Amino acid sequence: MLILDHLWIIMALPLLGAALNGLLGKNWPKSLINSIAIGSVSLSFLCVLELIREFAQLSADQIPWIGNYFTWITAGSFRVDFALQVDQLTIVMLLVVTFVSSLVHIYSAGYMAHEGGYYRFFSYLNLFVFFMLTLVLGANLLVMFVGWEGVGLCSYLLIGFWFLKQSAISAGKKAFITTRLGDYAFTVGILLAFWTFGSLNFQDMFKSVAQMSSETMAHAGVLTTIAILLFIGAIGKSAQIPLYVWLPDAMEGPTPVSALIHAATMVTAGVYMVARMNPVFSRAPIAMLVVATVGALTAFYAATIGLLQTDIKKVLAYSTVSQLGYMFLGLGVGAYAAGIFHLMTHAFFKGLLFLCAGSVIHAMGGEQDMRNMGGLRKQIPITYWTMFIATLAIAGIPGFAGFFSKDEILDAAGSGPHKNILLWALGLIGAGLTSFYMFRLIFLTFFGHERFDHHKVHVHESPSSMTVPLMVLAFLSIFGGWFAAPHLLGGTDYFEKFLHPVFAAYAPTAGIEQGASLAGSAGASGEIAQSGAMELIHAITGPPVIVAVLGLLLAWWLYIKKPELPAKLAESMRTPYKIIYNKYYVDEIYNALFVAPLLFISRYVLWHVIDEGLIDGIVNGSASVARATGSRLRELQSGNARSYASWVVLGAVGFAVLLLAMLGVRH
């Protein structure tokens, strides 16, 4: 029970690494810096493995396991403990976070080898892991919020890591400010939750929610409001419509950062939060519909933008936005486990895609534009094969990780208890688009003829510290989804079974308790008594697979078979092409709607009128009153002794008159 009794160790290790490197590491050799950074995170991962061993020995009523360390805040009835909790959902998140972090740390040791600020980079990266673990382990909304804000801070610091580059600084600020909009609603949601439940502990909140459901619908309004406010926070953090605009710009940061923070972990914090708060969301059907709708729209919308991006990292960024949309679609239709499952497989394959993109950029000497690549598959075979596997996974080709998770989400959206055919169709089209843009990326980068100058670019495979993490993640991108394999045969999905206690404990009614999450498989096996083989054939020839293959074929036809065709198509459909190419002009619209008026008001009202007119007016005005009075008064001091004497006499006479007058009044 070593780790269970001392949960804080898992968090403390990366914090220690961050402190050592950040405070003392400036002049340390790179090998020492990266050993500390990698060591602390890997130790943390080992602690998680030990935690799982200990967790397996707990009985069902000991879960969730709470570690209460000290009282953080008390003010009247408001009491918040610094408490950590472990349940099945935490275990999944801990595994994903510490494992992917360890790999990205190892990869970064190679990728950042030639960069300045080595100690700073690893210090930030460790600090990020600390905050992410705080977010995941927190047993109440406020501890979670600390982690939530902390990862935002680290994201800002790491996006702007190359702080001499203007675009990187602006991207960092954009990310920070945009997510702040969501966090505002999130904070209000926390306050409303405390006001409603009288506690911020997850377990206390869920218990009071469970009691509410038996009463009238009077609580539905407040539950819906809490859920929507919290979800707005998730919209900011997890880059959904309409606050997704920061994520593509966040690609200004170093590529390992994009892989870890902006693909695998931080951006999924919103998904985790919604899944964690599932008892509240389950009782707020309107909020659930909002979650599902925003998710499906984002999944489709971001995929369309991804179609025409030419920067390799931007394609992946829009793809991340789109995949996060799928996760929310899953959560929104009640398939919490499927959403979390997609979070996990996505962490593997999207983390891998970013690391591969980093490897490509490394090989190309900093080039990110796919139009200047091509034909790289012979020169950098490991990167090519691992990236190809990740692409198969994200496209949803049967057998790869993404297939299982995306299939479950679309299954729940199309036939689950909260099915919504419209959202299912959006998700399905999005899946086809995903397949198309990902294979477009592969074909443009690795196939065709070389569109760069050999003599200038010396293409080379990355060092083993970079390729080994690629291969590990590639392995997981293939087999990471097989937990869910029995689902295909109409059986129980191990992953869902594992997470079932988290999502069933406080489910609204007995009917759905059996499984908002399990219903897909349970319903299918119950109603239509099909054989396992039929189920399997049904699953691997279902619509998601068909659209994925169609996307693949279309990409192959456009970018390999007839490479001159895309330009012609773009010419013939000039207007839609331009709109999508410019990302629907959303940045420009936001600029005109929000940024420009804000600047205008700041400049012409707040600055020129309020600040210069009012504030400066008062300050300068009082100064000039004093000056004018002084210049009048100083004429009294003429240096002429006789005039002084006259003033003395006048004063004395005045005083005497006053005295006499007062005496007169008294009598």
Next chain:
Amino acid sequence: MSVIPVSYYLVLSAVLFGLGMVGVVFKRNIITIFMSIELMLNAVNLAFVAFARAHNQLDGLVFVFFVIVVAAAEAAVGLAIVIMITQNRQSLNVERANLLKF
């Protein structure tokens, strides 16, 4: 024996004080001003003495001695200043000594 009433002394004192005051304000010769100040001091002394006699108390007389001592000190310092001004300005006119100002 008829006693001269206090008011007589006070009127005389006020007249002497007023004369001294007018001298201080309107005269330009620094020596005259100086003498006018002495006149004012002694006008006050007269009032003190008159009150002391009327109330049959010694306090007023003690004050007079103080005033005489201060007047003596003032004469010593004041005349020294007058000599310095005269040497520097070659004049006894106070309006020539007007540098001490803003």
